[in-house]
Structure formats: structure tokens, C-alpha cells
Amino acid sequence: MPELPEVETIVRGLRPTLTGKTIERIRVLHRDVLRQPPRDFSARLRGRIFESVDRRGKNIVLHMTGGVVLVVNLGMTGRLVWARPEARTTHPAVRFTLNAGPALVYDDVRRFGRLEAMEEAEWALRDQRLGPEPLSSTFTARRLHADLSRSISPIRSWLLDQRRVAGVGNIYANEALHLAGIHPQRSPKSMTEGEARKLHRALRRTLRSAVENRGTTLRDYRDASGNPGENASRLRVYGRGQEPCLRCSTRICRLVFGNRAAFYCPRCQPFESGTTA
Ligand SMILES: [Zn+2]
Structure with missing residues (x-):
């Protein structure tokens, strides 16, 4: 999508x-x-x-x-x-x-x-x-932390809700959570200011580099001229269940909740906060 x-x-x-x-x-x-x-x-x-x-x-x-x-x-x-x-x-x-x-x-x-x-x-x-544009200047780490503190739904589901942040879907939610070292089922409310800052930075970095690579084509997506994007080979966890984590070589887990598959590294993204290796 x-x-x-x-x-x-x-x-x-x-x-x-x-x-x-x-x-x-x-x-x-x-x-x-x-x-x-x-x-x-x-x-x-x-x-x-x-x-x-x-x-x-x-x-x-x-x-x-x-x-x-x-x-x-x-x-x-x-x-x-x-x-x-x-x-x-x-x-x-x-x-x-x-x-x-x-x-x-x-x-x-x-x-x-x-x-x-x-x-x-x-x-x-x-x-x-619609929620804020994650690449705009009004989307700050402070605002993200404040918004997160009002929700207990899993963070991956929170990120998919267009009223929270606009434009993020399952691919980039998973990618940003891996980059930030946050488990996809963590409660937004439980996140520290430091974690919110990491997630903020990870979201922006993930989305920016995907724009530079002209998007991710897994099957159907094409640009206005009919060309596929070049970001698929850069994905760190999405669609890589059972493959080694690029950072620590642990096998990537695939977990279905909220009707969508989540991909994460159990070592880089521990469920408990503050225990990252
Ligand atoms: Zn890892």
C-alpha cells in the first residue's frame, strides 16, 4: 500500500x-x-x-x-x-x-x-x-511525546492511525520502530522522553531516505511515469521474517496483531524498555 x-x-x-x-x-x-x-x-x-x-x-x-x-x-x-x-x-x-x-x-x-x-x-x-505531517517542522519530538502519552494501543497500531501521524503505513512504521529500537507492541503511554525522541528521529530518517529512493515497490507501486521505486532493498525488517537482523544477526520475528504483520528484532527491540543491548 x-x-x-x-x-x-x-x-x-x-x-x-x-x-x-x-x-x-x-x-x-x-x-x-x-x-x-x-x-x-x-x-x-x-x-x-x-x-x-x-x-x-x-x-x-x-x-x-x-x-x-x-x-x-x-x-x-x-x-x-x-x-x-x-x-x-x-x-x-x-x-x-x-x-x-x-x-x-x-x-x-x-x-x-x-x-x-x-x-x-x-x-x-x-x-x-489528519495528524501532523511527520516531515514538517511542526512535528517535533516534544509534540510526539505528548501525543504518545495519551494512548495505550500498541505503538505500531498507533503509528498506522492517520489521525495521530499522517502518511505512515505498515512498512515505515515497522522500519522506524526497528531503527528506534522500540518493540512494536510497546504502549505509547509507557515511552520515555528519550524513546519518543529516538522514534521521532527514526521516523523522519526512514521516511526521508525512502523519498530519496523514490519509494518502496514490493509489487504494485509505480511512480507517475510507471517506474518502480528503489527502496525495497533498503528495508531492515519489513518482509524479512526469519532473516538475520542487519544490526545484530538475530532472526527477525514476524508477529500478527491488529490484522497486520509486524516485523522486529527481539534483541534490538526488547519489549521491556531500557533493556536494549
Ligand atoms: Zn537486531
Whole structure:
């Protein structure tokens, strides 16, 4: 599932070409990816110009003229790509014909992704419900520690909650916890200021380097041009159950809770705090 680094990479790939383009025609091939009737969706967007191409959490946020915002959540397998042969779109769901250049295609094999056209005010409300951007200057270690102190759900689940921190999914939650030396089932409330600082630093480092590597492609993720990301070979624990920890060679454990697999090193990430080797 695309997380902050993947969505950021897509947005950066779209921005230079998409900004200033006009939507001339919209073809909805699979209406189930829309949160509104196709007629309403098209009426809100047709003739509008892309003013800016942004990201908020895991959402692609396209601000259009006329105070309309097109929000794209890629779900599990969604892609927003230029309609060029090399993008190899296999399951196009929505096609936007622009006034110049290639069309923009929303492609989605499993169709868990969603597109919605809404007013700026509606988007502002949704935006408010999302947690801080982990790479922004307002996301500080102090703020993280204060937010952690209010929760007893396992830290890995806490990190996946978009109302706590926006943009983090299962891959980078696991990666950051390993880097910080924190067990995925630790209670956020039990964390010391020092641990919060470590987690803060680990989250930012993990996400930043994944953005530099253009995201993690395990299977479906592609950037706006249809290219896979290069971060998969850098993963320290995610998907590496039974393989040796890169830091201490202990076998990585895989543990399922909250319906998702967690990966961690039992030596580098002991359950009890303050016992790290
Ligand atoms: Zn280890």
C-alpha cells in the first residue's frame, strides 16, 4: 500500500507537467472508485485547471480552479500515471484527457482506491482530522511525546492511525520502530522522553531516505511515469521474517496483531524498555 514516500514520489512526478493543464474530458470506466456519482464527479472537474499538486498523508491533493479539490487515495494497488505505453496501465478506472500532452490515468487492479471531487471547505475539514505531517517542522519530538502519552494501543497500531501521524503505513512504521529500537507492541503511554525522541528521529530518517529512493515497490507501486521505486532493498525488517537482523544477526520475528504483520528484532527491540543491548 502506498505510504508517504510513494505518494510524495508520485506527486513530484506529476507536478511539473500537470500544473496549469485543463481537464477536457473525463471517462469513468469503473465507477466504484468514485465516492460520488460519475456525473457529479465529472461536472465538478470538467474544464478546471490544475493549480497545484500536493500530498497530505497518503492522499494526492489536486487543487483546481473554481475552488474544487480532487483528492486521490490510492488504496492498495492504485496508480496515478501518465497514459504512455511504458506506464503499462492494465486496469484503468478513470481517464482524464487534458488540453495538451498525455492523458492522466487512474489505474487500480483491486479498486480499493478512491477519488473524490469536493469544495475547498470540505477538504479543509478532512485535512484537520489528519495528524501532523511527520516531515514538517511542526512535528517535533516534544509534540510526539505528548501525543504518545495519551494512548495505550500498541505503538505500531498507533503509528498506522492517520489521525495521530499522517502518511505512515505498515512498512515505515515497522522500519522506524526497528531503527528506534522500540518493540512494536510497546504502549505509547509507557515511552520515555528519550524513546519518543529516538522514534521521532527514526521516523523522519526512514521516511526521508525512502523519498530519496523514490519509494518502496514490493509489487504494485509505480511512480507517475510507471517506474518502480528503489527502496525495497533498503528495508531492515519489513518482509524479512526469519532473516538475520542487519544490526545484530538475530532472526527477525514476524508477529500478527491488529490484522497486520509486524516485523522486529527481539534483541534490538526488547519489549521491556531500557533493556536494549
Ligand atoms: Zn537486531
